[in-house]
Amino acid sequence: xxxxxxxxxxxxxxxxxxxxxxxxxxxxxxxxxxxxxxxxxxxxxxxxxxxxxxxxxxxxxxxxxxxxxxxxxxxxxxxxxxxxxxxxxxxxxxxxxxxxxxxxxxxxxxxxxxxxxxxxxxxxxxxxxxxxxxxxxxxxxxxxxxxxxxxxxxx
Numbered sequence: 001x002x003x004x005x006x007x008x009x010x011x012x013x014x015x016x017x018x019x020x021x022x023x024x025x026x027x028x029x030x031x032x033x034x035x036x037x038x039x040x041x042x043x044x045x046x047x048x049x050x051x052x053x054x055x056x057x058x059x060x061x062x063x064x065x066x067x068x069x070x071x072x073x074x075x076x077x078x079x080x081x082x083x084x085x086x087x088x089x090x091x092x093x094x095x096x097x098x099x100x101x102x103x104x105x106x107x108x109x110x111x112x113x114x115x116x117x118x119x120x121x122x123x124x125x126x127x128x129x130x131x132x133x134x135x136x137x138x139x140x141x142x143x144x145x146x147x148x149x150x151x152x153x154x155x
Contacts, residue, residue, distance in 0.1 A: 003055040003062060003091050005098045010042040010052040014061035018054070022064075022081035029118045034145045040078045044068045050075070051102050055082070055091050062086045065095040067103055070112070075103045077113040080122065092125055100129075104153055112150045114140045123147060 008015060026035050044050055050068035054061050063082035067075050077099055082091045103111050114136060115122045131149035140146040 003057045005053050005055045007051045008054040010045055014054055018061055018064045018081055030116055030145055034143050053095055053098055055095050063091045063095050065099050067099045073108055074110045075108045077111055096129055100153055110150055110152055114146050114148050116145045117147055
């Protein structure tokens, strides 16, 4: 894969660029009411409640992902994105594995996530990483295009 993954500020220039590209891609697939990325804010990640990770190759930001605490035992994976030219090279899998490690460090035993029905590669990644389908919750429960997953992890 050849990428280095580290925690970075959610409000950094690279974070804004990557999340902006993610949002643009999602806008091509889903109407505004079916997109939930903007529900993650920098303060959701403060004080040990979460983290935003950036994957870099030769200093260039090529992917990202976030995790936020929902309750004492559960954290949600958010904002997963890999630049199109770098897809299929293991970057997303590496970011997801690091988010799982961060979640375990936060003391959670369960990871959950929401993705969309048109994101076939993402669904394949999550399934191959051990995530299983669950009923959607909260704001995702009534979204016709949402697909939700969970994975039990060891702390």
